[in-house]
Amino acid sequence: MRTTLEIRDDLMRSLLARHPDVPKRRAVERAIEAYLSQDAAAGARALAGRVRVEDVSQTLRRHDRRS
Secondary structure, eight states: OOOOOOOOHHHHHHHHHHSTTSOHHHHHHHHHHHHHHHHHHHHHHHTTTTSOOOOOHHHHHHHHHHO
16 A cells, blocks of 8 residues: 655654664554554553453364364
């Protein structure tokens, strides 16, 4: 998707300094990917203690042994 953005010069310089041998586009893509990954992890952590998880590993192992 072609997008035109106005990004502050200091932010872009800092980003490119962290990825010196990477084209600008790839550096921005990496930054977005990192943000989305951290945001997803934070969302999962927010669910801690709110979702009941049942350990069915023993049942699955028994089933696998029968097959």
